[in-house]
Amino acid sequence: MINIVWLALLSIGILVAGFSCLGIEITSAGWIMEPSWEPLMNMTNSVFEEAKHAVTLAFGLVGIMALWLGIMKIAEKSGLINVIARGLKPIMVWLFPEVPADHPAMGSIIMAMAASMLGLGNAATPLGLKAIGELQKLNKIKDTATNAMCTYMAMSTSSVTIIPATIIGIRAASGSTNPTEIIGPVIVATGVSTTVAIIMSKLLQKLPRYQLPKVDGVVETIEEN
Amino acid sequence: MFQNIVNGLSVLAIPLILLFIPIYGYFKKVKVYEVFTEGAKEGFEVAIKIIPFLVAIFLAISVFRSSGAMDFLAWILSPITNAIGMPGEILPLAFMRPLSGSGALGIVSNLVTTYGPDSMIGRIASVMMGSTETTFYILAVYFGSVSVRKTRHALPAALTADLAGIISSVVICHILFD
Incomplete structure (x- = not known):
């Protein structure tokens, strides 16, 4: 599906920009046409700008990733994550039945969710990448997402937020009389969307078109490579 | 008041994590410096990927x-x-x-x-x-x-x-x- 969405965004965008170049304007006296290359030129400039931006962003992430993976390693080696994970075990076991309760993936998922709950966006990303990496270790068909991965991704993309720090900052900066009044509504809305994410992922994984392929016999052929 | 608490929480969260985890690790006999660098090594690979x-x-x-x-x-x-x-x-x-x-x-x-x-x-x-x-x-x-x-x-x-x-x-x- 991401293939179709990506292609659609790209091709529809280019077609719309091309059409804009005709410069058709509807007036009361009918329509007039003022062709110009400007929309396509602007689009091309924006594409190069954004491609460059993607790489700057990734390099900007190196330091933060290193920092968090370093701290996570200490938390992992000291057994801290296991302590936290043990407390949340009943919920996690229900959410991710395929993952063994004491697997490192459980701890990583909990840490990533804790970070995103506090609005620590930059901290949550490396923790989340670590979590999906751990889930991949349990995956028998490496290019296909497991049920646990789909549940985890649906939950993290629905954003379990308690403190939307950036938004509060923007509201305060633009002179709101009560910048934090949105915290309550945000918790409710995020609760609704996360509940829907869990229910949908559990329901959809039962549909025939989303079934995992049979593993028996396939594992051997993968390992031969 | 509430805003102060929320702001305080946002400001404190990262320093507290950076303080608590290494200290906890130290008391659990983890070689904190070496283990940190070992984990940090993976940062570059993930970002490039x-x-x-x-x-x-x-x-x-x-x-x-x-x-x-x-x-x-x-x-x-x-x-x-x-x-x-x-x-x-x-x-x-x-x-x-x-x-x-x-x-x-x-x-x-x-x-x-x-x-x-x-x-x-x-x-x-x-x-x-x-x-x-x-x-x-x-x-x-x-x-x-x-x-x-x-x-x-x-x-x-x-x-x-x-x-x-x-x-x-x-x-x-x-x-x-x-």
Whole structure:
């Protein structure tokens, strides 16, 4: 599906920009046409700008990733994550039945969710990448997402937020009389969307078109490579 | 008061984590410095691995936005959004939110300064931004980092959840602030 969405965004965008170049304007006296290359030129400039931006962003992430993976390693080696994970075990076991309760993936998922709950966006990303990496270790068909991965991704993309720090900052900066009044509504809305994410992922994984392929016999052929 | 607590929590969270985890590790007989560097080594690999996925997503989004296709889509769907009480001005945000965090933040900043943070548009935009995530970006980057290409039901489940978040943002703001 991401293939179709990506292609659609790209091709529809280019077609719309091309059409804009005709410069058709509807007036009361009918329509007039003022062709110009400007929309396509602007689009091309924006594409190069954004491609460059993607790489700057990734390099900007190196330091933060290193920092968090370093701290996570200490938390992992000291057994801290296991302590936290043990407390949340009943919920996690229900959410991710395929993952063994004491697997490192459980701890990583909990840490990533804790970070995103506090609005620590930059901290949550490396923790989340670590979590999906751990889930991949349990995956028998490496290019296909497991049920646990789909549940985890649906939950993290629905954003379990308690403190939307950036938004509060923007509201305060633009002179709101009560910048934090949105915290309550945000918790409710995020609760609704996360509940829907869990229910949908559990329901959809039962549909025939989303079934995992049979593993028996396939594992051997993968390992031969 | 509450704002102070919330701000304090945001400010303190990272320093507390940076303090607590190494100290806890030290008392659990972990060689904290060596273990930290061992973990940090992986940081570079992960960041480099996601570049192709970032470029792909940024490319599609910049084309869709800069061409004006985003505005056109918002215009086509305006009958539906009017039905659930969503102001038309919010629509570009609803589309941008799953695609690009920085893009969505730009739209929210723009809406809040144009219509005022305490207007209905400003409030709905704030709640929507705070309660949803950049779904496509997260899916592409996370699945990309482990080379998973067949994502099964992850995208439909995530998009349904986004839709639920967007609609409930609108509904909750109408209930609380109307």
